[in-house]
Amino acid sequence: MSSYNFTGTPTGHGTGGDSLTTDLTGQFELANMVWLGVGAAGVWIMCPGIGLLYSGLSRKKHSLASLWLSLMGVCVVSFQWFFWGFSLVFSHHSKSHMLGTLEFFGFRDVLGAPSADAAVPDITYAVFQGMFACVAGVLMVGGGGERARLMPMMIFLFIWMTCVYCVCAHWSWNPNGWLAILGEYDFAGGLIHQTAGHGALMYALILGRRDREKNAKLPKYKPHSVASVVLGTVFITFAWFFFNACSAGNASIRAWYALQNTNLAAASGGLTWMFIDYFRYDGKWTTVGLCSGIVSALVGITPGAGFVPVWASMVIGIITAAGCNFAVDLKYWLKIDDGCDVWALHGVGGCIGSVLTGIFAADYVNATAGVYATPILGGWLNHHWKQVGYQIAGICAICGWTCVVTSIILLTMDRIPMLKIRLSAEEELQGTDVAQIGEVAYAEEEEEDYTFEPQPIRSRLSVIASLTHQIKHPMSGKDDKIEQSIPQVVDSALPDTSSNSDEDDSKTKEKETV
Secondary structure (H helix, E strand, O other): OOOOOOOOOOOOOOOOOOOOOOOOOOOOOHHHHHHHHHHHHHHHOHHHHHHHHHHHHOOHHHHHHHHHHHHHHHHHHHHHHHHHHHHHHHOOOOOOOOOOOOOOHHHOOOOOOEOOOOOOEHHHHHHHHHHHHHHHHHHHHHHHOOOEOHHHHHHHHHHHHHHHHHHHHHHHHOOOOHHHHHOOOOOOOHHHHHHHHHHHHHHHHHHOOOOOOOOOOOOOOOOOOHHHHHHHHHHHHHHHHHHHHHHHOOOOHHHHHHHHHHHHHHHHHHHHHHHHHHHHOOOOOOHHHHHHHHHHHHHHHHHHOOOOOHHHHHHHHHHHHHHHHHHHHHHHHHOOOOOOOHHHHHHHHHHHHHHHHHHHOOHHHHHHHHHHOOOOOOOHHHOOOOHHHHHHHHHHHHHHHHHHHHHHHHHHHOOOHHHOOEOOHHHHHHOHHHHHHOOOOOOOOOOOOOOOOOOOOOOOOOHHHHHHHHHHOOOOOOOOOOOOOHHHHHHHHOOOHHHHHHHHHHHHHHHHHO
């Protein structure tokens, strides 16, 4: 059996060397690469979990759209990450402290050179961090639930990932980013929740409240499926173990320390929110409250999972869940209809967790990574009083940038005829599922069953004619494929049996005559 004769030496830059003459794998621990590879698959599960959570919190006529946006978000962000997202965040030779270069445009030269986390190669790190980007994108578009048009949503998501997420991620996670140089701590992605939460807040603000023609005040609708909320929370929690533990970047003790912190914080947060709701809602142990507490505490522990002692994770879970619980009511004061509470859970939770990381970060926890550890000064536990200031500086910069840039993107898009961001009143009344997707999540027994159709009813217009129609009537919400009601569509799809029965009668009479 022949084998390659590897005589080359890894270069440490570019692709890392010629894969035909250089053993690119030998410079890395295989266990670390396996750990992050499995972690990437685990984190991916969070995206459909978010879709299930959003779907359960939505009304029934919008529930399929919430599932759709979770998978759409993965597709759009995965392409953006390949196209230039990874390069803008993690390029090796960026001279700017604000944004990376196009060094890795289209994954060019992304192979075997050591990544920003030197324990694994670029290609492994790119896959792992790409899943984080997908989570941020899926979370953010939840702010447009039940009234956003889907095609503009996809374009907005691509632009938002480029102008908001990639910029903020470069600040914190690229060794040359200004927040990384300043000394801000963000172990597993507090910036993900800060950008997604505040991006969703701006999305909801600019779209306006749901059913605004019939609701003088901010609407409050019940979740249509608590079971979907529970199932989504299960998926999210399972994925979060990989999300935080694998952010150590290696299979060291620190990874397992982060895993324990994650689990304890989630348990503490779930109990806290449930007990608060017990006293606020006439002695009821609410299931949605339990799930909300778990998710909010997971958000809170994310920035500090690999920095804080185990006992501190319980404190962080309790404080974050309590803060997010009361933040849910702030949307009524702000008069912003964030139906899925993305801002209250992720925006507020990410900020609380970042501040608490500055308080409870300990140098000895960070050192459990062994030879992979980069020394830190710790937080208030180590009498490093300035650390909370660094954390607040990061929060203000990330949230401020997110709110301003997100608003500019949305207001600009909404002035372009084909990119109007909100559904028409007729489409909103009909529901996003039927109006924009042409399918439904549930078949109603009392209504005609049209879900046997393998795809939405095809338009008779050509592509050019359809585009022309949308330009002339961007908010009409109608074309020749939805002008007729669903029962009419079904009737037209069924064969005409009246003529057939007449023919059968005449043939029968002829036989009798013979």
